[in-house]
Amino acid sequence: MKAEQISTVVEPILEQFALDLDAVEVKPAGKRTMVRVVVDGDGADGGGPSLDDIAEATKAVSAALDASDVTGAGSYTLEVSSRGVSRPLTLPRHWRRNHDRLVKVSLADGTEFTGRITGADDAAATLDVDGTERRVAFADVSNALIQVELNRKPRGSRAPEEEN
Known part of the structure; x- marks a missing residue:
């Protein structure tokens, strides 16, 4: 088999x-x-x-x-x-389907950071890393894993101060 x-x-x-x-x-x-x-x-x-x-x-x-x-x-x-969250993001569609999720990224040069996925195309993802936009080419990524957020707000929810 x-x-x-x-x-x-x-x-x-x-x-x-x-x-x-x-x-x-x-x-x-x-x-x-x-x-x-x-x-x-x-x-x-x-x-x-x-x-x-x-x-x-x-x-x-x-x-x-x-x-x-x-x-x-x-x-x-x-x-x-x-797929679940334990599988690494390896294809552009994985990044696109995890829009707005927190991801820990390890680059081929040894750099590591965590950011929120704000967009993705066929070549790279755009992340919000501590309030700064960072574009990451998929070719430079050695590993990327979604981070579990226990207190994450659902997509489309508004912060309490925005509701008034």
Whole structure:
């Protein structure tokens, strides 16, 4: 069972649900094999795929894998999940889909900083780093991880002083 072969079966199915294939991982899990399919997408609100989106896609992916021969004769467990915050931002779409999120960036030259994503195009992201706009070329980034903010205000919310 090879991740590349599974990808060729899974990718067209995910496209039907407006989801991008982010990764396929195949790992032994006892007598079975764990097939983990990581997806990404804009979702209806632009904030990523919903649980319902992933559930519907999982049913279709499972049926497609069962109908193909890429999983072989052995038993497997399928897990379909979204990227989550623990996966690094590696593609322009990852940066775009995390607009307004806090990200810790490590550059190839060893520089590290944390800033809020304010924009992204195909070549670079724009971040607010301590009130200063900083444009970062993706080619210069060695690692970028979303930072979990427990007290983060939801998108579009206003500060209390703005409500009057």
